[in-house]
Amino acid sequence: MPFVWRKDITAEDSVLILADSMRKSRKAARILKKQGFGKLQALRGDYYESARNWLG
Numbered sequence: 001m002p003f004v005w006r007k008d009i010t011a012e013d014s015v016l017i018l019a020d021s022m023r024k025s026r027k028a029a030r031i032l033k034k035q036g037f038g039k040l041q042a043l044r045g046d047y048y049e050s051a052r053n054w055l056g
Contacts, residue, residue, distance in 0.1 A: 011036035018043050 009015060015037055019025040025042035032040055 009037075011038065013037075014039040014041070016041050016043065 015032060017025050017028045017032075017040060019028060019042065029040050029042060
């Protein structure tokens with residue numbers, strides 16, 4: 001994550017966290033919040049399977 005927030009996003013940007021568990025989502029949010037990010041949202045689940053099922 002440090003590479004991404006130093007190169008591609010700023011603390012003022014909205015950030016969407018994708019994770020496969022609540023624990024991982026919360027950990028990522030804690031790390032980002034400590035770096036000054038405030039606009040955080042999280043999704044969790046198997047996105048690849050969901051997209052594959054949706055696309056047929």
